[in-house]
Structures are given as C-alpha cells and as structure tokens.
Amino acid sequence: MKDKKGLLFVLSGPSGAGKSTVIREVLRRNPALYFSISCTTRPPRQQEKDGFHYFFIDHNQFKAMIARDEFLEYAEYVGNYYGTPLPQIKSKLDAGIDVLLDIEIQGAIHVREKMPESVSIFLAPPSFQELERRLRSRNTDKEEKILSRLKTARAEFQKMPLYDYVVINHKVEDAVSEIESILKAEHCRTAHRMQLIEEE
C-alpha cells in the first residue's frame, strides 16, 4: 500500500480560549503530528527560540519568500510580518504526515481558500464570562488590552460558522480528546479512504 497523503488541520480560537495548552497536549500525545512553525520579522522575545516558537527572519528574507510564493498565508501586524511557510507543510503532507497549524482567523480563511481540503477547528471558550475570567486571571494584561481582546473575541465568534468543527474548551483533557477524534475521523472520510483503496 502506498503511503497516503497527510491531512492539514487548522486550529483557531480567540485569545484566552486556551489554545496553547490544548495544542501542547495534542502534540505530546500525538508525536507523529507535525506542528507548523510560522515565520516572523518581529524580534524574538525573551525565552523565544528560533525554529521553535518562530522562524525569526528579516524583512528582506520575508519579502523574498513572498516573491517565491512560499507562504500559505501571511499578514502584517503592527509593522511586522507573520507567515505560514508552505514548503515544509507540503513536504510533510506528501510524506503522509498530518500537519497542524495554529493560525488566527483571517489567516485560516485564506488557508481554506488555498487548500479547501484542509480541516478547520475553532477552539471556543465555554462562554464570554469564562473568557473574561481567564483573561483577567492571567494578570499580565492591562484593562484596555483585556477589553480589546474581548471585543476581538466577539468578532471572531461571528466567523465560527466558517469552520468545520467547534471544540468547546471546558476542560483541556476533553478538548484534546475531541480534537484527537476529529483527526482520526477525518482519515475515515470516504474521499480520503477511496484514494487509498484505489491505490492498492
């Protein structure tokens, strides 16, 4: 049997939904899953490692990659560029490895347009009250920033119907288990399986 193609999973969710924790746990339990690392032109923060948190590149390198059409999607944010590099993702998918992208909502919509076979998951907090509680409990953000994040979250919720799946993060363990089910179930989708059977 020929190696099957991997599947591309896109995870989005408002700040405070608990995305980082959920992703960390999904990756720990599924070491075969490749987590795509973004490129950025912003300088690394303390503790951020090149090739782990981001690929830190300069503006010229970033623009050269845009020119070579090497981004699945990219965006400018407060004067810096952020992008999802395509070559690594393609080579993983071709090798039969599933890829997980952590991407904000506008980027996710671009990915969907460019790779309609990708599977999108929206990680939602149980409620706005809970989201606000979580943002405040971090104790790192100023009131202004918290209110701005809540406003953004409300706008992001409007985009939820564009996603294939919605996972509500009541408990990390349950959210992780639901995401794992989605990964597994998507491999059983008839279109994907037919491809396998025809190749046999």
Place this chain on the structure above:
Amino acid sequence: MKDKKGLLFVLSGPSGAGKSTVIREVLRRNPALYFSISCTTRPPRQQEKDGFHYFFIDHNQFKAMIARDEFLEYAEYVGNYYGTPLPQIKSKLDAGIDVLLDIEIQGAIHVREKMPESVSIFLAPPSFQELERRLRSRNTDKEEKILSRLKTARAEFQKMPLYDYVVINHKVEDAVSEIESILKAEHCRTAHRMQLIEEE
C-alpha cells in the same frame, strides 16, 4: 443548557466485513448509544429473541405500520418484510440520545434521503481476498451462497462513495476505535455546535 438532539448513525457493510462483532463492541463500550432494532415478519430462528434481535410481528401489523408511515425504511426480501421503526428512533434523538442503525445498503440510501443529517459509515473488509477467506472460514455456507455473497459484496462496494465515512476492518479494536472517533467528531461539527450555542 437545553438537552441537545442526538445524532443518527447508519452502519452498513457487506456480509463478512465483521459488522456484528464490531457493533457488539461499540455498544459494549458506549452504553448510552441506542441500537435500533428492526421489525420483521419472518419467524424467529432458534435463539432469536423478540425485542432483542428483531421485533417479530405479523404481516397485518407490518402493513398497519406502513400505513401509519412508521418506518424510516422497509424492504421485502424472500417474501418477508424488514423495516426500521421510526417512532423509537425519533424519541431517542429528541431526548439527546445517539442512535445506531445496522442497515443494508439500499436501506441506507433511503435513510439518507429521509434524514439527510444522518451520518453514514461503510464497514469494509481489508480486501476481497480477506472477505472470501472470512466467508469460507465460517464453514456454514454452501459454495453457491459464498459466491453469491461475494458478488453482492462487489456490488455493495460500488455504493461506498455514497457514505460519509469508510472504516476498514483490519482489526476489530481499531475499527471500533475509528467508529467511536466518528461518533465523537460528529458532535463537534459546527452546525451541531452552533445549535447548542444559540440555545444557551
């Protein structure tokens, strides 16, 4: 939060795919899942219990149920009627309970037409060679019957693209786990989750 509606799952597969074993294990591990029992006008075989293997009813009762539109689908086979009774299924779904149907392929197509929101799963043997091996190892069927079953299986394979999912039964444990993932993932489908969120 209001009780959500249950989901209807339809499982089909050729004779020899291992459907009974897989279903038994899925039900054992998911006691909350309701397995729909069919009605039939054929007499019970040895060891078959009414209300467990089938609801055994007579022709008049069956025809009265047809007249009352109480079948999700029904068919005649060698002079006997077989049907999937709708009232129990509806009441379970309304109560938020998932329902599993074991139904042959023609019936599954009818269910899909009548309840397009249902989720269909095709249980396939790993290969035709393996299907033949399994049918022969049963040692219960005559050569003629085995050949007829294989011919039917080939015809049924052609209908596979009509299903949402294909689970290949290499190992019962893996097939059961894939079906469980499908049950869980389908509850995360955006349409289903949006309904929940709107009701909150």
